[in-house]
Amino acid sequence: MELLPLDYYSLTQAVDFINQKTNSAIKENSLYSYAIEEKIQFLLKIEIKDNQLIKIGRNDAEGFFISDDSELFFPESAIDVGGDDFLILRDKFSYLEVSYDDLNKPKFESFKGYIALHPELLELFCKDSLPQKNLKNTNYLELESFTIETPVKADIWSVFNFKLQHSLHDEDERLYIKNTFRINFGDIRISYKDLIKLIPASPPSTFNDLEQEIKKLKSELEEKDKKITELQTALDDKNIPILLGVHREDDPLKIAIEVRNKYWTNYPDNVKSNTQIRGYIIRDYSVTQTLATEIEKIACPIDRKKN
Known part of the structure; x- marks a missing residue:
């Protein structure tokens, strides 16, 4: 008889779980590859206080503040307490207190919960991070800004864009380690639902x-x-626009249609931020940032200010 599974597994526990279930011998670096390819998500607990990031896992943080282009979406079911100028939100991943000023600008009073390390940030961390001296299994990146998101399956879906507002070094050019993006590998978690997706089903035996x-x-x-x-x-009966991409390779309407079909298929369960989608457009179609911004607006099927 087997014990009930955990909700979340550390990297070491995840490797042991997979190896036991599959009779294989994978290493932790395989999990990083799966996460970068978005087959699983690496989760990390953070804390925010008064718009400032104060903890990343077990590590204290300073100097990183939420920028105005951060985003917050949630269903009514996630509201725990609500008022005219404040909300308390809660789901299985996180707890959030947010207030609003006279211009309806949000301030993240408090946040405690899991965020997902998106592939771009994780790949950068794997490639360029440095080990912190005298602290086992902790690496850091010197970043002026970075973006993290709540997990895909979360009811409270937030995109936290952080910018460093303190100096990275003192007068003697010594690094302020708390002003870096630091991760202790022992703090990374993988959900059970993600892990079992990596285990192939048993083949028919007869x-x-x-x-x-x-x-x-x-x-x-x-x-x-x-x-x-x-x-x-049904598609043949649709009134499809003519001349898509016929006279120009960077046809904005053609690109917008492709972007909506690609990045909004799983709405509302899995939605990329406008910043991410704009970056994908620039990468995939080699257009200017100005044109990418306009294309993203056309491709977006929702009013992000209301959702």
Whole structure:
């Protein structure tokens, strides 16, 4: 008889769990690769007080403040307490107190909970971070700014854009270690739901099982073919804009349609920030930041100020 699974696993626990379930011998660096490829999410607890980041895992932090372009979305069900100028929000990942000034500008009074290390930041950390002297398993990055997000499955979905407002070094050019982005690898967590996605299902063990599996797959293929035909028929009936990409490779309307289809498919469960999507547009289509900003506005199907 097996014990009930944990909700969250450290990297060491996750490696042991996978190796035990699959009779393999993976190392922790394999988990980093899975996280960078977005097959799993690395979670990390942080604390924010008065718009300032004060803890990253077990490490104290100073000097990083939330910038005005940070974003906050939540359903009504996440509201624990609400007033005219403040809200207390809570879900299974985090607790958040936010107040609003006369211009409806939010201030993050307090936040305690998990954030997800998105692939770009994680890859940068793996490539360029330095070990902190005299502190085991803790690495740091000297950053002027960085972005972190709450987990994809969270009800309270926040994009925290932090900017460093203190100096990185003192008068003698000694580094203020608290003014760096520091992670102790022992603080990283992976959810059980993510871990089991890495474990392949057991293959059929008998001839009868294989026959049943083949019949099931054939039936599923027939249903999918039928659905494809229905969708194609519906698509053919749509009034699709003409001349998309015919006369210019950077056709803004064509790009906007592709961006919406790519990044808004799983709305509202998984939504990228406008900053991230704008960066993807610049990367994938080699357009200017000004054009990327306009394309992102056209591609966005929601009013971000209200959602």
